[in-house]
Amino acid sequence: MNRQRLVVVLLALVTLVVVLPTPSFAVPVFARKYGVQCTMCHSAFPRLNDFGARFRQNGYQLPGRENEERTVLQGPAPFAGRISAGWNVRNYTDVPTTITVPPTDVNQLQLNGLDLFSAGVLAKNIGYFAVYVPEIKERSGVVGQEGGLEMANVVFSNIGTSWFNVRAGRMEPAYVAISEKRRLSFTPYAIYAYAFPGGLALSDTQTGVEFYGQARWAGSGFALGYAAGYMNGTGTNQADSPADFYGRAYVVIGAGEGQTAGQRIGLVAYQGKASPTQGDRACFTRYGLDASLNVKQWNLAIQYLRGTDSMELWNATRDGTFSGGFVELNWQPMTRLVAFARYDLVNIPDFTDSELNPLDPNVTYPSGFTIGARYYLVDQLALHGEYTNRTLDFAGSSVPDEKETFYTLSIDFAF
Amino acid sequence: MRRPVYLALFVLCFAASAVLIVAMAGGRFLENGPLPPVPVPPDNPQTDAKIRLGAQLYFDGRLSADGTISCATCHDPKAAWANHNPTDTGIRGQVGGRNSGTILDSAYMRYQFWDGRAGSLEEQALGPIHNPIEMGETLENVVRKLNAIPGYKAQFQTVFGTDVTADGIGKAIASFERTVVSGPSPYDRWLAGERDAMTPAAVRGMKLFEGKGHCSPCHGGPAFSDQSFHNLGVGMDKPNPDLGREAHTKNPKDRGRFKTPGLRNVALTFPYLHDGSAKTLAEVVDLYNRGGEKNADLDPLVFPLQLTKAEARDLVVFMEALSGTLPDIKPPALPEGPSTSSAANQGGAR
Numbered sequence: 001m002n003r004q005r006l007v008v009v010l011l012a013l014v015t016l017v018v019v020l021p022t023p024s025f026a027v028p029v030f031a032r033k034y035g036v037q038c039t040m041c042h043s044a045f046p047r048l049n050d051f052g053a054r055f056r057q058n059g060y061q062l063p064g065r066e067n068e069e070r071t072v073l074q075g076p077a078p079f080a081g082r083i084s085a086g087w088n089v090r091n092y093t094d095v096p097t098t099i100t101v102p103p104t105d106v107n108q109l110q111l112n113g114l115d116l117f118s119a120g121v122l123a124k125n126i127g128y129f130a131v132y133v134p135e136i137k138e139r140s141g142v143v144g145q146e147g148g149l150e151m152a153n154v155v156f157s158n159i160g161t162s163w164f165n166v167r168a169g170r171m172e173p174a175y176v177a178i179s180e181k182r183r184l185s186f187t188p189y190a191i192y193a194y195a196f197p198g199g200l201a202l203s204d205t206q207t208g209v210e211f212y213g214q215a216r217w218a219g220s221g222f223a224l225g226y227a228a229g230y231m232n233g234t235g236t237n238q239a240d241s242p243a244d245f246y247g248r249a250y251v252v253i254g255a256g257e258g259q260t261a262g263q264r265i266g267l268v269a270y271q272g273k274a275s276p277t278q279g280d281r282a283c284f285t286r287y288g289l290d291a292s293l294n295v296k297q298w299n300l301a302i303q304y305l306r307g308t309d310s311m312e313l314w315n316a317t318r319d320g321t322f323s324g325g326f327v328e329l330n331w332q333p334m335t336r337l338v339a340f341a342r343y344d345l346v347n348i349p350d351f352t353d354s355e356l357n358p359l360d361p362n363v364t365y366p367s368g369f370t371i372g373a374r375y376y377l378v379d380q381l382a383l384h385g386e387y388t389n390r391t392l393d394f395a396g397s398s399v400p401d402e403k404e405t406f407y408t409l410s411i412d413f414a415f
Numbered sequence: 416m417r418r419p420v421y422l423a424l425f426v427l428c429f430a431a432s433a434v435l436i437v438a439m440a441g442g443r444f445l446e447n448g449p450l451p452p453v454p455v456p457p458d459n460p461q462t463d464a465k466i467r468l469g470a471q472l473y474f475d476g477r478l479s480a481d482g483t484i485s486c487a488t489c490h491d492p493k494a495a496w497a498n499h500n501p502t503d504t505g506i507r508g509q510v511g512g513r514n515s516g517t518i519l520d521s522a523y524m525r526y527q528f529w530d531g532r533a534g535s536l537e538e539q540a541l542g543p544i545h546n547p548i549e550m551g552e553t554l555e556n557v558v559r560k561l562n563a564i565p566g567y568k569a570q571f572q573t574v575f576g577t578d579v580t581a582d583g584i585g586k587a588i589a590s591f592e593r594t595v596v597s598g599p600s601p602y603d604r605w606l607a608g609e610r611d612a613m614t615p616a617a618v619r620g621m622k623l624f625e626g627k628g629h630c631s632p633c634h635g636g637p638a639f640s641d642q643s644f645h646n647l648g649v650g651m652d653k654p655n656p657d658l659g660r661e662a663h664t665k666n667p668k669d670r671g672r673f674k675t676p677g678l679r680n681v682a683l684t685f686p687y688l689h690d691g692s693a694k695t696l697a698e699v700v701d702l703y704n705r706g707g708e709k710n711a712d713l714d715p716l717v718f719p720l721q722l723t724k725a726e727a728r729d730l731v732v733f734m735e736a737l738s739g740t741l742p743d744i745k746p747p748a749l750p751e752g753p754s755t756s757s758a759a760n761q762g763g764a765r
Contacts, residue, residue, distance in 0.1 A: 034632075034635075035447075035625070035635075036625045036632075037625045037626030038626065039622070039623075039627040040625065040627075040629060040631065040632075050718050050719075054715060062632055062716070063715040063716055064715055064716060065641075065643075221709060254719075255706035255707075255713075256706070256718045260719075260721050261718055261719035261720075261721060262719075294721075297721060297723070333723070334723060334725075335622075335623070335627050379622070379626070
């Protein structure tokens with residue numbers, strides 16, 4: 001055993017000693033601040049439960065306890081992280097010969113990702129949340145990730161009333177009704193990843209300002225929520241684009257927030273502009289319907305989206321219309337175990353080759369299903385198994401579909 | 416092993432070390448640690464003589480109008496210093512509207528009574544005396560009666576240097592109540608490192624308590640109480656509901672809010688809730704699990720929990736592990752004098 005390996009083994013033993021026999025340790029930043037388990041805010045991390053949703057809406061303060069909150073200077077160090085590693089198997093079949101960057105199969109132990117975050121309360125009703133993603137280059141044994149400040153926002157909550165709050169900075173906007181950043185599966189929601197070439201994907205975090213709130217008619221079991229935002233837009237061809245606007249409204253029926261209790265139904269509309277070429281500005285729209293329905297330990301999440309992209313954004317001869325969404329079923333029979341199954345569908349604009357100029361054979365849109373389960377060995381350490389089978393549709397009519405299968409057995413650790 | 420695996424393991428180990436360091440360094444807002452020393456107000460220091468006097472007053476029915484009700488009637492040592500009836504029964508068989516809270520560890524509570532109308536044990540001790548339903552007496556009359564009992568008069572002279580006063584009665588009873596403190600529970604011993612002090616079910620319940628059960632935000636701290644008030648909706652569907660804290664503060668925001676009781680020894684102090692409407696802890700957990708009772712002022716911290724039956728059971732098992740050793744206090748001999756009530760002197764069991 002060489003010296004490096006010995007060090008690693010010793011450190012691994014320290015990890016086991018520190019983490020495993022102390023199940024009451026609540027590790028990430030909020031859990032540590034309050035001395036509670038992760039399951040206070042997460043039905044199964046990273047997915048929020050109703051308490052977590054209210055906590056987030058309230059600017060990372062316990063609802064009703066704003067006067068007693070400790071600021072980041074008064075509590076434990078407000079830093080935490082999340083790392084995932086595991087054995088990944090990813091196979092591609094029917095890869096079109098026309099594509100210039102063919103995908104490569106994977107069958108090895110890989111570091112899936114690493115996030116570092118900081119969050120807390122700066123002063124009463126002023127909270128912040130920041131996520132930094134270190135840049136990791138794609139190579140053998142490592143799934144690459146782009147580095148940068150994925151999120152950094154300040155929340156001004158309860159401005160005069162509990163239903164008027166402002167979040168400013170880089171964030172996951174409220175139009176992502178079923179959070180992309182807190183999804184259970186490793187496989188992204190395909191509809192949120194949809195984008196015209198170089199354009200905005202709803203799954204991208206954005207910089208801007210968002211107003212949001214919720215009015216609850218307690219006793220009626222009915223709550224109405226809203227969010228409206230003004231964002232910069234993202235994507236390579238939006239660099240000099242004007243700001244985008246969106247609005248979302250939702251209703252919650254029953255107690256809870258629709259995360260693990262209550263039924264939530266929402267509508268969203270988004271209008272953006274992008275600059276595919278210098279000086280040009282072209283519109284795109286997104287609108288959709290979402291629902292999060294709960295019955296006992298079951299949650300059914302549904303997202304449907306439609307949208308139109310101006311022809312300039314595709315460099316096509318006509319506007320493109322797409323639609324799609326997903327249906328996801330989560331089942332959590334016990335605190336430590338959650339299973340999920342999802343079907344993603346994206347109907348991309350049905351351009352013929354002659355309508356696209358030039359035809360980009362590398363722009364793909366997946367549809368397919370994902371099933372998986374997470375077992376929490378301790379509160380903050382999940383054993384994650386997942387299988388995904390997707391069909392990758394290429395823009396343009398002449399490029400045949402590609403098949404992708406993905407298996408993983410990983411650990412997901414928040415610290 | 417390949418380099419990325421080293422990297423992953425290294426980050427894992429670094430993270431675990433950071434966890435240990437930070438967890439040791441930072442106090443935790445809702446931490447349910449062991450009970451600290453009993454807080455004693457500077458204007459009422461504990462003395463043995465005062466505690467003895469307070470014990471006598473606590474068990475003496477002569478503080479009530481008809482001599483039948485003592486503090487111990489509703490806060491009975493045999494019933495974990497509480498009362499197993501849903502609500503109090505006072506003089507002449509009058510039934511009150513609220514459940515008797517336990518005296519055990521009440522010294523750790525910032526507010527007394529379900530609506531928090533007393534800010535100290537001294538103030539609380541006098542409340543039931545002049546409550547027309549409970550002891551039905553006036554403070555002036557109690558002072559006059561006790562001054563007529565030589566044994567009390569002499570003790571008050573020794574302890575306070577005065578004849579019997581209402582202020583002295585409150586202080587003496589409060590001093591006694593500060594000795595009614597429970598000892599370490601299985602939970603405390605588990606925290607101290609005795610890993611077999613709690614059963615696996617209790618440990619699971621503890622995690623639920625601090626997590627999915629969402630108990631800690633209100634039942635946090637050493638006494639398992641946030642020392643605040645919350646609306647669970649219990650009884651709010653009645654034609655004339657108990658308004659709770661609002662009746663004292665006159666603030667509509669306090670409608671239906673009641674004090675968060677401490678949970679130490681909770682398994683012994685049934686029935687539960689301000690109106691004693693829950694006979695068992697399982698019923699209380701069920702109330703929370705279904706998200707409280709719907710009403711216009713339901714606390715935002717209360718919503719359905721989606722606990723399974725097994726989880727609900729584990730939560731109850733954990734609360735049972737909060738029962739500590741109880742103080743061995745016997746009813747004292749009372750000073751001889753007029754109207755000594757034997758019924759109320761026997762620990763108040765009724």
